[in-house]
Amino acid sequence: MRFSFYLFLFFVVFVTPKDGVAQSTVTLTVDSVLQLQAGLSALDVEMQNNSTTDFTGRIELQLPNGLVSIQDTRQAVLISAGKKRFLSLKFRSSMLSALKDKFFTVRLMNEAGNVVSEKRIHISVPEKRSVVLLDNTPLQYLRQVGDSVSVKLRVFNNGTTDEDVNILFSSPDRLGDRNFKALAISLPAGKDSLLSYSFAIEKYMMSLAQYTIRVSGIYSNSDVFGNVGVLFSNVSSNRDYQKMFSMDNSNPIYSNNYIDLQLNNFLDDRSMYYLRSEGGYRLADGKLRYALNVNQFGDFNSNPNINSTFIEFEKGNYQLTAGNIQENLEAAIYGRGGKVTVWNDVRTNEFSAGIVEKSNDLLGFYSKDNPGFTVFSRFFSGKQENGRKIYDGQIFFDKNGLDSTESILFGNTFDLLPADYDKDMRLTGFVAGGLHHFYGRQSGIDEFRPSGAFGVKLNGNRSKWNYTSDNFYSTAYYPGNRRGAIQLMQRVGRQINKYYYNLGYFYSEFSPKYLHHNFESFSNSTSKFDLNVSLPFSSFLALNVQPSFNQEKGAYWLDSKPVELSIRAWQMMMTANMRSKNYKHNIFLTTESGLISVADRLGNTYAFRGNFSYNYNMLTVFGNYQHGAFQAYELLNSELMGRAVGDRFSFGSSYAGLLFQKKLSWSANASINMTTNFGNTYAGNFNATYKVLKNTMLTATYQYSYTKAMSGYDYTFTNLRAGIRQNLKGQSLDRPVVKSGNLDIFCFYDNNNNGVFDAGEAVAANYNFMVKNVLFVTDKKGKATFKRMPYGDHTLFFPMRDGYQAITKLVEIGSGTSYVDIALQKVGFVKGAIKIDFDANLSVEANLNLDGYRVIAENKEGGIFETKTTETGGFSFNLPKGTYIFYIDTESIPTNISIDSNQQSGTVEVEQTILLDSFILKVKERKVEVKRFGSR
Numbered sequence: 001m002r003f004s005f006y007l008f009l010f011f012v013v014f015v016t017p018k019d020g021v022a023q024s025t026v027t028l029t030v031d032s033v034l035q036l037q038a039g040l041s042a043l044d045v046e047m048q049n050n051s052t053t054d055f056t057g058r059i060e061l062q063l064p065n066g067l068v069s070i071q072d073t074r075q076a077v078l079i080s081a082g083k084k085r086f087l088s089l090k091f092r093s094s095m096l097s098a099l100k101d102k103f104f105t106v107r108l109m110n111e112a113g114n115v116v117s118e119k120r121i122h123i124s125v126p127e128k129r130s131v132v133l134l135d136n137t138p139l140q141y142l143r144q145v146g147d148s149v150s151v152k153l154r155v156f157n158n159g160t161t162d163e164d165v166n167i168l169f170s171s172p173d174r175l176g177d178r179n180f181k182a183l184a185i186s187l188p189a190g191k192d193s194l195l196s197y198s199f200a201i202e203k204y205m206m207s208l209a210q211y212t213i214r215v216s217g218i219y220s221n222s223d224v225f226g227n228v229g230v231l232f233s234n235v236s237s238n239r240d241y242q243k244m245f246s247m248d249n250s251n252p253i254y255s256n257n258y259i260d261l262q263l264n265n266f267l268d269d270r271s272m273y274y275l276r277s278e279g280g281y282r283l284a285d286g287k288l289r290y291a292l293n294v295n296q297f298g299d300f301n302s303n304p305n306i307n308s309t310f311i312e313f314e315k316g317n318y319q320l321t322a323g324n325i326q327e328n329l330e331a332a333i334y335g336r337g338g339k340v341t342v343w344n345d346v347r348t349n350e351f352s353a354g355i356v357e358k359s360n361d362l363l364g365f366y367s368k369d370n371p372g373f374t375v376f377s378r379f380f381s382g383k384q385e386n387g388r389k390i391y392d393g394q395i396f397f398d399k400n401g402l403d404s405t406e407s408i409l410f411g412n413t414f415d416l417l418p419a420d421y422d423k424d425m426r427l428t429g430f431v432a433g434g435l436h437h438f439y440g441r442q443s444g445i446d447e448f449r450p451s452g453a454f455g456v457k458l459n460g461n462r463s464k465w466n467y468t469s470d471n472f473y474s475t476a477y478y479p480g481n482r483r484g485a486i487q488l489m490q491r492v493g494r495q496i497n498k499y500y501y502n503l504g505y506f507y508s509e510f511s512p513k514y515l516h517h518n519f520e521s522f523s524n525s526t527s528k529f530d531l532n533v534s535l536p537f538s539s540f541l542a543l544n545v546q547p548s549f550n551q552e553k554g555a556y557w558l559d560s561k562p563v564e565l566s567i568r569a570w571q572m573m574m575t576a577n578m579r580s581k582n583y584k585h586n587i588f589l590t591t592e593s594g595l596i597s598v599a600d601r602l603g604n605t606y607a608f609r610g611n612f613s614y615n616y617n618m619l620t621v622f623g624n625y626q627h628g629a630f631q632a633y634e635l636l637n638s639e640l641m642g643r644a645v646g647d648r649f650s651f652g653s654s655y656a657g658l659l660f661q662k663k664l665s666w667s668a669n670a671s672i673n674m675t676t677n678f679g680n681t682y683a684g685n686f687n688a689t690y691k692v693l694k695n696t697m698l699t700a701t702y703q704y705s706y707t708k709a710m711s712g713y714d715y716t717f718t719n720l721r722a723g724i725r726q727n728l729k730g731q732s733l734d735r736p737v738v739k740s741g742n743l744d745i746f747c748f749y750d751n752n753n754n755g756v757f758d759a760g761e762a763v764a765a766n767y768n769f770m771v772k773n774v775l776f777v778t779d780k781k782g783k784a785t786f787k788r789m790p791y792g793d794h795t796l797f798f799p800m801r802d803g804y805q806a807i808t809k810l811v812e813i814g815s816g817t818s819y820v821d822i823a824l825q826k827v828g829f830v831k832g833a834i835k836i837d838f839d840a841n842l843s844v845e846a847n848l849n850l851d852g853y854r855v856i857a858e859n860k861e862g863g864i865f866e867t868k869t870t871e872t873g874g875f876s877f878n879l880p881k882g883t884y885i886f887y888i889d890t891e892s893i894p895t896n897i898s899i900d901s902n903q904q905s906g907t908v909e910v911e912q913t914i915l916l917d918s919f920i921l922k923v924k925e926r927k928v929e930v931k932r933f934g935s936r
Helices: 002-015 203-207 632-641
Strands: 026-030 033-035 040-049 055-062 074-079 084-092 103-110 115-124 131-135 148-157 163-172 178-187 192-200 210-218 224-234 238-240 258-264 272-283 286-297 310-315 318-328 332-343 349-357 372-381 391-400 405-415 425-438 448-462 465-474 485-496 499-510 524-538 541-558 561-579 585-598 602-616 619-627 647-659 664-675 679-693 696-708 714-727 740-749 768-771 774-777 783-790 792-797 809-813 817-837 854-859 864-868 874-880 882-888 897-899 904-908 913-915 919-923
Touching (some): 033 040, 040 074, 131 163, 131 224, 148 163, 148 178, 148 224, 178 192, 332 372, 774 783, 809 817, 817 882, 854 874
Parallel strands (some): 238 783, 817 913
Antiparallel strands (some): 055 074, 103 115, 131 148, 148 192, 210 224, 258 714, 272 286, 286 310, 310 318, 318 332, 372 391, 391 405, 425 448, 448 465, 465 485, 485 499, 524 541, 541 561, 561 585, 585 602, 602 619, 664 679, 696 714, 768 774, 792 809, 854 864, 882 904
């Protein structure tokens, strides 16, 4: 009895189906986890029928919100006895974040609706960053100063991770700089946020064609996920064409054209006045540039010093310069005089010549009685391709009153390889000859000394190697800049991966000789071997290492007697540049160390120096430390003063800022310099510039330093400088000169349609229209002005407003001002269409597109109105009251298409619509050859 009960219980518990799951031998096999992707995700299902009968049923899916099956969630299945059946289920989701840690169920049902088998699938969502920035800003215009406009942005987090992001707004300010404003938001996965940023319209914005705000979305690790540009079109009644489309609308504190007056040391008797001015302007279809530099010491009874002052005029293929002339030629040329330069149309040939008196002062107040003069000329010929110059010749005659000598020099620079030989290699030669003459009364010397110089320079790169070899030699009496010189420089470099290696040798020796006894001959030489290794470890850290061996020999004067010094040094220089990932912090470090020895004076001595600087926004901190001497002049000073070089230390910082809406800019600097054997110096300065008017600035500088010397002599220096700077109107000299005129427009409502502003008719105030695709709005008097428009034809478009519209006008701008009255009239409406008659069997090939046909409406007074057909062939007009004829412009009809009846007429009434008959166009038919058959 007990056994029977247990047997019954076993059947109830383990055999009888539960929860609607039918007893079956069909099994369901499926992965327990679905890896959900951003696109389509697949899940494979295996069903096996282990019975001897076929199985008929269905697969059902129970899905959470946000997960969508590509197939039907109920799919019928038939599994033969003893067979397997496979299904691939496809899913998609646009909101991955909403499905994190969710489940769905796959069920196998039989025909009776009972569950045969079911599986619960876990949804696994991978981590993905995906934030999208969209512009939701409504259409807004810059109408008048003081109005407020706003930027609206929607930020979507389509990823599966919560994000802290920054939205950075960037826009130009009235000084030509950019303003930045950052908004920080936390955005959970699957959420979005609407941001709004408003600003007031300022006066400077109204001169721009459009005002642009750029917006960037930045992740917390500084990665950018989106950029948006928001444009605000300007509508104003008074516009200037050249200001809109040039860079002259920015007004920085310092411009290229200015007048600056400064008074230095005006608190004591050592006052000095500075007057500086520069400018560049268009004049007579040419370019005029000038510079003025005047210094006045003490009271105004003393003579001023005028230097670096010139005026230059360029037109066509020539240029004239007068004033202080400075030329960077083979010999130094500076003085007062004139120069002329001419060139051919493509500027492959250029010739210049000039003459200058050797005086630093333009008026000659501070020159010797006979300073001498220089006459020079230069001829250049060649192409600028790959930076290659074929020939550069220089000749000058110099008479120097300072040392009673005359010189003539002729120098030639030329390429030794043709221009098309190798674009990666250039070999340049130099040959010069000269004659040096003494015309004074010094005895015991020859009167004439010939001289010469030559050089060869090679630059090139091959594969990953680049190389430079620069070699020069000149004789002792050579009258050029490099007098009595030997200079050899060899350098070769190669990049391996991201690292760069550079090996070099440099040698120079100067042994010049002079004919005048006031100039003593001297000689010195320097040689250096170095290896430079650049190691850019990342975009935020770069290291440079340079070991070197240096030798220096020279004759120096110490206590009125020559001293020979020979210095040898083994040195190691290291430079590191570090910056933060957000680029706000920047650190620069340099260290240099070595063993320095001086023959017969000093054995190997260790020397070290280091520099550092740190920048953050407007803050800079800097410092320096040095132990020992690196240069010969440091050792000479030490021997002259009878003190060891010792240790030196300096530290300082500076900060700059802006106040009062950037009208006041200021900077402050403080530093300390300390030495163990020569004394300490404490210094500071403060600079300020205040913009009192649009182009007028007041400037001030205060300087103070205090030195406590080891000799017991302490001294201070105090200076206060104040001045005024006036920015002048700037022009882009490289922009072609464009003749321009003005356009004055008056808009009114023409109720009687006579085109004249009669008594009782109203002006069209605040009416929007377009000139040359530039938006305008009329003022309260219905007027608008467009200044400095280029000569030529310009289209004026007037849209409909309150049932009024004016016809599009073509206005020709010339000199002076063009006045145009615009009559806005009530209009009626005309609609029509075109159709093309085409037979595929008989017609030739033709363009059957219906859009782009020009349709003309012409009234009795000869007024022409034009529109174009759309893709469907339809067209429409808004026309003033009157009788019109309508026709298709035949020039817009494609080849092989014609029209027989090309004219319709109609009378337009105000606020009424007329429908025209369709214009029927025909396609040309093919020529069909007919063959006739007959009996013999």
